[in-house]
Amino acid sequence: MIQKYSRIALPLKISFLIFSMVLNCMGIIILQLSEENISYTNLGFLEAFKDLPIAIVSLFAATFINRFGSKISLIFSLSTVAVCSLLLPFVGGFWFFKLWFAIIGISFSVAKISVYGILRNTILEEIPLAKVMSSVEASFMIGIFVVNIGFGWLISSEYSDYWKFGFWIIALLAVINILLLLNAQIGKDADSSKLFSFREVSGFFSKKYFLFFLIIFAIVFIEQNFNSWLPSFYKKHLNVNSFFALQASAFLALFSYIGRIITSRIIQHFSLAKYFIGCTVAILGMLFLFQALVTNGYLQITLYIFPLIGLFLSPLYPVISSQMITNIGKTEIHLFTSLIVIFSSLGSSVGSIIMSYVFEFEYGGYYALFISGAVFGLLFLSFIYFRSFVSKKENNY
Numbered sequence: 001m002i003q004k005y006s007r008i009a010l011p012l013k014i015s016f017l018i019f020s021m022v023l024n025c026m027g028i029i030i031l032q033l034s035e036e037n038i039s040y041t042n043l044g045f046l047e048a049f050k051d052l053p054i055a056i057v058s059l060f061a062a063t064f065i066n067r068f069g070s071k072i073s074l075i076f077s078l079s080t081v082a083v084c085s086l087l088l089p090f091v092g093g094f095w096f097f098k099l100w101f102a103i104i105g106i107s108f109s110v111a112k113i114s115v116y117g118i119l120r121n122t123i124l125e126e127i128p129l130a131k132v133m134s135s136v137e138a139s140f141m142i143g144i145f146v147v148n149i150g151f152g153w154l155i156s157s158e159y160s161d162y163w164k165f166g167f168w169i170i171a172l173l174a175v176i177n178i179l180l181l182l183n184a185q186i187g188k189d190a191d192s193s194k195l196f197s198f199r200e201v202s203g204f205f206s207k208k209y210f211l212f213f214l215i216i217f218a219i220v221f222i223e224q225n226f227n228s229w230l231p232s233f234y235k236k237h238l239n240v241n242s243f244f245a246l247q248a249s250a251f252l253a254l255f256s257y258i259g260r261i262i263t264s265r266i267i268q269h270f271s272l273a274k275y276f277i278g279c280t281v282a283i284l285g286m287l288f289l290f291q292a293l294v295t296n297g298y299l300q301i302t303l304y305i306f307p308l309i310g311l312f313l314s315p316l317y318p319v320i321s322s323q324m325i326t327n328i329g330k331t332e333i334h335l336f337t338s339l340i341v342i343f344s345s346l347g348s349s350v351g352s353i354i355m356s357y358v359f360e361f362e363y364g365g366y367y368a369l370f371i372s373g374a375v376f377g378l379l380f381l382s383f384i385y386f387r388s389f390v391s392k393k394e395n396n397y
Helices: 003-023 026-034 040-068 070-090 094-122 126-156 160-183 198-202 207-237 242-269 272-295 299-313 316-325 333-358 364-394
Strands: none
Touching: 003 070, 003 094, 003 126, 003 160, 026 040, 026 094, 026 126, 026 207, 040 070, 040 094, 040 333, 070 094, 070 160, 094 126, 094 316, 094 333, 126 160, 126 242, 126 316, 207 242, 207 299, 207 316, 207 333, 207 364, 242 272, 242 299, 242 316, 272 299, 272 316, 272 364, 316 333
């Protein structure tokens, strides 16, 4: 089934790869700027400059996409990334990173809504959509792996002072993908260029959708915390060098990629709900295990096995998203995806701000696992209620 959509999926995968690299270089930038005496609190708010613009402009982005189409909108967002990546090495100052992440965040909101719209307009069935979404979302994890390995090597080399020029490779990749998209045969969106009304948005204010968005918030809260703050946790509390600290995020991303690829291959054999619950239970168990190891001083073991959590963490987002998207009409998909983006960005921003305050304490990093476990407990209970509610009301399971 994935082969059937491979020609469409390839530029979408590369798009997610590119945005993954620019969004998840946050851990690298936090690591580099923290050595310039910028406090963790200020660095934590840097995440908000990326995520809050995403939340603010997402509904307007959906209207923009409705007017110009998913394909043109995706090309526009990639062009913006290319220009921003070319400019980054030439402008210094902490203020520019705030502006840079704000622009990247807005571009990502346009790109993600466009990609989800293309997938929804192409694939109608739940299981095939889950398979292809897992495959496309897997490229997001590869982006995290590549950016941490690449910049980790650059930062630890004799050319460490030129680490910002690594973004030129991202700019080149964006240009190549734009050429692929120009030649791709992508179906047209449903005809609509009007602004969304409050009545249309309020249609997603039911209990079912509230629970879904709460789950999305919790998933991204955890994902982004691990991706952005894991290098600092390894360096500050496990006493490893910058290169090894970045490899922690890289291998977390690698195992996350493997988790999504496995999901795309086997998901047709399982109920989506049971698969989601199984992954969540495994994560909770691993978090309790890691906390016990850290508390009892088994740091070296934790150092190597923590990234394995990505195997179970990564399938959650595409599985729950595809399950809902298949029940959304083509005329509403951009609006619904914009709401997904809003709650995702809020989860990322709130999570990073909380972690920034936690990391200000001498032993704060150890409490980060407690916070993650508590949020996953909330996620698990929300999904159980979500499942029983939808089963009772709409018989979707």
